[in-house]
Amino acid sequence: YDSQGNFKQTHCMLRDITDARKVEMQERELDDKIQHAQKLESLGVLAGGIAHDFNNLLQVMTGSLTMAAREIPKDAPVNRRIDAAMRAVERGASLSSQLLAFSRRQPLQPRSIDLCDLLTDIDDIIRSALGEGMEVELDAVEALWPAYVDAASTQNAVLNLLINARDAMEGRGKLKIAIANRHFGPEDLLGEPDMVTGDYVEVKVIDNGPGIPAETLPKVFDPFFTTKPVGKGTGLGLSTVYGFARQSGGRVTINSRPGVGTSVVLLLPRAQSAAEPVRWHDPSDIAGGTETVLLVEDDAEVRDATAALLSDLGYQVRTAEDPTAALKTARQDPEFDLLVSDVVMPGELSSRDMAETLQAERPDLPILFISGYSRDSIVRDGKVDAGVQFLAKPFTKDALAIKVRDALSSVQATAPEQAEDISDRPCHVLLCEDDALIRLDLADILDGLGTEVTETASGQETLDKLQTGHYDALLIDVGLPDMSGEEVATRVRQQHPNMPIIFATGQANVPAAETLGHCAVVQKPFGDRDLARALARLGILSHADAASGF
Numbered sequence: 001y002d003s004q005g006n007f008k009q010t011h012c013m014l015r016d017i018t019d020a021r022k023v024e025m026q027e028r029e030l031d032d033k034i035q036h037a038q039k040l041e042s043l044g045v046l047a048g049g050i051a052h053d054f055n056n057l058l059q060v061m062t063g064s065l066t067m068a069a070r071e072i073p074k075d076a077p078v079n080r081r082i083d084a085a086m087r088a089v090e091r092g093a094s095l096s097s098q099l100l101a102f103s104r105r106q107p108l109q110p111r112s113i114d115l116c117d118l119l120t121d122i123d124d125i126i127r128s129a130l131g132e133g134m135e136v137e138l139d140a141v142e143a144l145w146p147a148y149v150d151a152a153s154t155q156n157a158v159l160n161l162l163i164n165a166r167d168a169m170e171g172r173g174k175l176k177i178a179i180a181n182r183h184f185g186p187e188d189l190l191g192e193p194d195m196v197t198g199d200y201v202e203v204k205v206i207d208n209g210p211g212i213p214a215e216t217l218p219k220v221f222d223p224f225f226t227t228k229p230v231g232k233g234t235g236l237g238l239s240t241v242y243g244f245a246r247q248s249g250g251r252v253t254i255n256s257r258p259g260v261g262t263s264v265v266l267l268l269p270r271a272q273s274a275a276e277p278v279r280w281h282d283p284s285d286i287a288g289g290t291e292t293v294l295l296v297e298d299d300a301e302v303r304d305a306t307a308a309l310l311s312d313l314g315y316q317v318r319t320a321e322d323p324t325a326a327l328k329t330a331r332q333d334p335e336f337d338l339l340v341s342d343v344v345m346p347g348e349l350s351s352r353d354m355a356e357t358l359q360a361e362r363p364d365l366p367i368l369f370i371s372g373y374s375r376d377s378i379v380r381d382g383k384v385d386a387g388v389q390f391l392a393k394p395f396t397k398d399a400l401a402i403k404v405r406d407a408l409s410s411v412q413a414t415a416p417e418q419a420e421d422i423s424d425r426p427c428h429v430l431l432c433e434d435d436a437l438i439r440l441d442l443a444d445i446l447d448g449l450g451t452e453v454t455e456t457a458s459g460q461e462t463l464d465k466l467q468t469g470h471y472d473a474l475l476i477d478v479g480l481p482d483m484s485g486e487e488v489a490t491r492v493r494q495q496h497p498n499m500p501i502i503f504a505t506g507q508a509n510v511p512a513a514e515t516l517g518h519c520a521v522v523q524k525p526f527g528d529r530d531l532a533r534a535l536a537r538l539g540i541l542s543h544a545d546a547a548s549g550f
């Protein structure tokens, strides 16, 4: 207004807040994502705990029911009751294995697998699971990368997705499975703290069902969330897929447009080695034997039930109630062929230490661990150490029979080779250290210990060397110029599941040493003896050699 009070002009200020809003929205999305992940995390802890205790109870029931059935004449009416109880145990077992899968604690045995072959392999299972009204199109890219996954769990996950799609389409229509190679850089993985950049194999299940309403979408991975009528769905399908994907080092995401359809994307890590053929057990594999088994289990009922199953299969059984007692009986009479042991037991000596002690005395001794819980010292990061057999509770007699035979025959198959390894040629260590002086020093020490040494100065050089040469062990610095020693080791482990790896580090801890299994850490500064001890611990040198080296 001017001095007379007449209107003159308006001042107007405009500020473009689009960018600020975008950032705000992105932050909110990220927050939601993190909160969602945290919620699933704590639910997982709870679910895993329950499943563990539940499995021990079920184990006692399976064993007792199997033995009860044997003591009763086949035509006795009470057999029907036993059958019904057995079926209930089976349902309980499948429920608890789903809970373990969700809590990322199911024992996985990943190997390099061609996912297209894997799914083609179970074509008939898919067809009968989906019913006649469904058509499935499997579409895989040429030169598909192999994935590093557990075969049975992968199939189970994909079946879950297919059955969800079928249910959404009410049993009629066409759905598609598309398998492709994917590379992820850092910008693709924003808000995915657990994923590493790199190569993945993607399995996408696409349906054109009714889709999922926006308000339901955030809940679909929650355990027991279902929109299906009582008795139709447990709501554990997607939860197990979620746990499986994350435990395998991948992820699962779901996109849905109401009225258009749903696609679920399962990302699984790429394997570094060529795909191996998948081996399934057929019923003729179920055989007993006459070897002697040392069974270590603290729970008297589980012990009796398992011992009874083993004797029933023809084995001679000796039992011990804890690791200390097991060592004692093993030393009194070393004539046994297999150690079968529970993982978590009371007492000062852990079952892992007991097993290591026994294996140090008898390197060819096969070991089968049994547990209701995979997150024990035997299973690191949900993966069973190479060379160790693992059986999850509750198990059936057939499952026990297969694992026991597997464990016994794995040694028969590998023992002569190992013997030759030790006697015929010196152990060959690949040494990776970027500091030339330290490398020289370490090569000297290794030389003094009677090993052959090949030196490298970077992560890439190490990986290249491993592609072409044969080495018995890797000694690697954690801080390397091109990539961390842990990353190198992780890649090496995928191709060489049994290779002993020693990390040399100045860091307080090396997480990869825990998760990869068959690793040792020597803290800088370390001396000759420290290195010798680490080599001995991993079975590269005998304890005597390590001690006499100096």
Ligand SMILES: Nc1ncnc2c1ncn2[C@@H]1O[C@H](COP(=O)(O)OP(=O)(O)OP(=O)(O)O)[C@@H](O)[C@H]1O
Binding pocket: 160, 164, 165, 168, 207, 209, 210, 211, 212, 220, 221, 225, 226, 227, 228, 232, 233, 234, 235, 236, 237, 238, 239, 262
């Ligand atoms: N392809 C899909 N289309 C539409 N809705 C889906 C789809 N997949 C999952 N859902 C929704 O997510 C819910 C949870 O799925 P989830 O597989 O976890 O459990 P469920 O299928 O209900 O039961 P279960 O798998 O244990 O038999 C389903 O009940 C359904 O509402």
Ligand SMILES: [Mg+2]
Binding pocket: 160, 163, 164, 233, 236, 237, 238
């Ligand atoms: Mg389902």
